[in-house]
Amino acid sequence: MIFAEPVFRPGGDRFIEMELGDEMSFDLNFRVHSVSRLIRECGPAGIIEIVPELTSIMISYDFERISYADVVAEVTALFHAVGSLDGLELDSRIFYLPIRYFDPWTRECYDDYCAKIAPKERDPELVARLNGLADLAQLARVHSGTDYWVAALGFYPGLVSLMPLDPRCRLTAPKYDPPRTWTYKGTIGIGGALCSIYPDRTPGGYQMIARTPVPIWDPAQRLAAFAESLALFRPGDRVRFIPASAEEYDHVAAQVEAGTYLHNVAEYQRFSIGNYHRWLGTIDETVRF
Amino acid sequence: MLEVIKPGLETTVQDWPGRIGHWEQGFPFSGPMDDWSFRLANLLVGNPPDAAGLECQFTGPTVRFGRDAVVAVTGADMQPALDNAPAPMWESFAVRAGQVLTLGFARLGARAYLAVAGGIDTTPVLGSRATFHQAGIGGLDGYALKAEQNLPLGDDNGTGTPGRRVRPECRPPLTAERVWRMEAVPGPNDDWIDEAGHRRFLESDWTVQTRSNRTGFRLDGPAWSFTERATDKRPEHGEDPSNILDHGYPVGAVNLCGQTPIILVNDGPSTGGFINPYTVPSAAFWKLAQSKPGDVYRFSAVSVDEAQDKRRAINRLIAEASIEAV
Structure with missing residues (x-):
């Protein structure tokens, strides 16, 4: 299943796991990397690192600079900004x-x-x-x-x-x-x-x-x-x-x-x-x- | 220069916050496990927060100083001695060139930290001097210290001041008690565990196994039980209830591998195919660092907000106000 809305779950005080779906699918993984690219390029200050995986993204953040709720809100907006996959291209060596x-x-x-x-x-x-x-x-x-x-x-x-x-x-x-x-x-x-x-x-x-x-x-x-x-x-x-x-x-x-x-x-x-x-x-x- | 006479059980060069920016390629942060003690050691000798020092596990090293230095030992009580005379913990002191500093067995706690004014000046790898010895990077040649190695020291420019002490109430509260109250934030995969499983996690004693290190702390305890999400799932998640499609692992994850929980710590894997029902927050890492095999953890669930407040409280103590003159 590919989720219509991402699901966010806390990993302690410093991490947030963002789930985009729960199946092995190339399209889902491509969406993971498209969202990851947007987070890297225009994500909010305070997000330190991201680890894109098969269907999810692990986010580390500095809670002194951005709250859990603000990470969720800003990353959700980036998720929606990706939109339809069909027009997307990524650099790929x-x-x-x-x-x-x-x-x-x-x-x-x-x-x-x-x-x-x-x-x-x-x-x-x-x-x-x-x-x-x-x-x-x-x-x-x-x-x-x-x-x-x-x-x-x-x-x-x-x-x-x-x-x-x-x-x-x-x-x-x-x-x-x-x-x-x-x-x-x-x-x-x-x-x-x-x-x-x-x-x-x-x-x-x-x-x-x-x-x-x-x-x-x-x-x-x-x-x-x-x-x-x-x-x-x-x-x-x-x-x-x-x-x-x-x-x-x-x-x-x-x-x-x-x-x-x-x-x-x-x-x-x-x-x-x-x-x-x-x-x-x-x-x-x-x-x- | 710092000459290693005896390396200790596992002594590594670490810096804080460690190797940041390469997690996506599989590099863990590494860095000191008890960063509360580590940062106070740097503060005592006047170092910047990211200066590298030594983490000493269970039994510390014996080192000879190639130059005059101001040093501080914090964390586990390894009974420091300078030329065989007792030296203080939690207090900066002067060392003359040629003197030998010995850290012994950890009488209280498990990991001690040695900071030297000027810092340890090994070559940074991917922006950090932290040792990640599982993959042989950072530190000195990628591994824990060995006898007869020489550690380069940075120039201290005369910044170190002896006789500075951390106020007792500002230190991690180490006691001889071998039962630890450990905070854990539910998630990311708390919805894979049923109510009885959560109750057992929070109400049982969990014993630290011998096979525990900077990668993970394995725990012995009762069985886990699962919700439908774990048992009725797509085949690509794997056969075991604790299997999930590969995903990222938060540092501190209570990673459930079959029925064995492993708390993933500073050198732990960045990703894998097991669920993480709870995560130990950063404010509790000093307790992980200072516990030994055979110790018992009793977990209590805390919210993200509570975990962050506890971390803020620790961060406030890494400050000049925590230091007093001897």
């Missing part, structure tokens, strides 16, 4: 990331989990089976056949929640239960209806199907793409996965290691949701690649 499907590292991580925690079906086979795909080749084809939308960032610095923009490429998968104690940096995983890239070696629960040698988080800021921030993505960016051979993967990994790798990003892109809706009307969503 596209990152091209080489990834190696069904790589030896995620397999090693899976084997370690099976040996030490609990045996389970192999991740790529499980994702292919649950999504009615013929084989792993089709899994790689479907997974790499779409742009992904950076719907949210968080939990760990730089961790992304990616939504496939082409409905023919939607994949869903249950999460590991219990979760893994470790995951290789750069692992590509699927959990629920979302895809994610592990920014660092961390615990995890998404089904692992590939790995990228390209860092999306760099606390040492070695590579040029991290000049401004330690984390690569911003909400509203897009990601395209480029299937890579073992040789191609190693080539990029060596460039990253040498500090010479340049992230492949199209900075000039914008995303028009009107165009997107018109395109959706021309495709048969039930036919996979």
Whole structure:
């Protein structure tokens, strides 16, 4: 459900959660980012930070400068100022990331989990089976056949929640239960209806199907793409996965290691949701690649 | 320069209010957990409020000063000693170059703060010196202090004055009592918990688990029970009643992970897929900071207005009027 009016709920003395709906929907998330942009550009003084998520926005505010009631009133006005989505465009960079499907590292991580925690079906086979795909080749084809939308960032610095923009490429998968104690940096995983890239070696629960040698988080800021921030993505960016051979993967990994790798990003892109809706009307969503 | 002889259990460089402006990319604020004590320490030595100092957890560090300095220790009573002679808490004092300051076991409370006039001058990361060691950023090389490291100190320009003391009534009221009255504001997801669940939260004793740190405080207590919103929901929210579509987490959230509540604190995750039925307000953070595993929390519900008034009352104490001459 997408709410006609946003719902505001307090998070203690310093935070307000703004709910715009309660379903996984690209349109809803696009509205979240459109409202977030307006809050950033013309929100009232006293709002300190916002965290846009799938269907909601977490707002931190300084109550010495603005009251709870005034945050609610001003942000509600911005919500209404967004109006109909169809005329909206947002800046949206596209990152091209080489990834190696069904790589030896995620397999090693899976084997370690099976040996030490609990045996389970192999991740790529499980994702292919649950999504009615013929084989792993089709899994790689479907997974790499779409742009992904950076719907949210968080939990760990730089961790992304990616939504496939082409409905023919939607994949869903249950999460590991219990979760893994470790995951290789750069692992590509699927959990629920979302895809994610592990920014660092961390615990995890998404089904692992590939790995990228390209860092999306760099606390040492070695590579040029991290000049401004330690984390690569911003909400509203897009990601395209480029299937890579073992040789191609190693080539990029060596460039990253040498500090010479340049992230492949199209900075000039914008995303028009009107165009997107018109395109959706021309495709048969039930036919996979 | 400050030479680390013994690092203590977990001693980190922190500044207040921490790393602001990068929450949307997943960077927590970090900063001192008991900012009441931390800010008073800076005030004692004449530092600006955003000067970096040390947060010392459970057992403090031993450090040698590379220059003359004026310092202050606040928060948990770690029995400070200067060259083995007792040094005061809550009071600025002079240290000569070469002298060794030792903070010991926290006799009362859990976290002590050490401020040095001029501040600790490690390189800021994304605008803050605060350590976020889960991801290895800030502080000195991203982590808690280690033996033989050297911490750069800022120039104090002779601003530090010894013999300034915080009036007892202006300090966080630490006692040997191990039961804490903890304020909690209902929300954001209080409507996912049924009446019996709210009653159990507010009427039960909650014990702090050993697995508690600057990310979160895990609590043991009775079971939770839920409303229809938690049990009759769209599948993308997840299977467990405590699952919700990923959303932002307020700092202080009583984050319900299955049946285990975890109070998310300064280094906690910014987002995730569990509900937050209550939020501990900033005015109660000094109590979280000063409690230890095995301590008991008893929660009382307060409104947003009440929580903000309590915070204002603390903020008023971070002022020159709270300081007296020894």
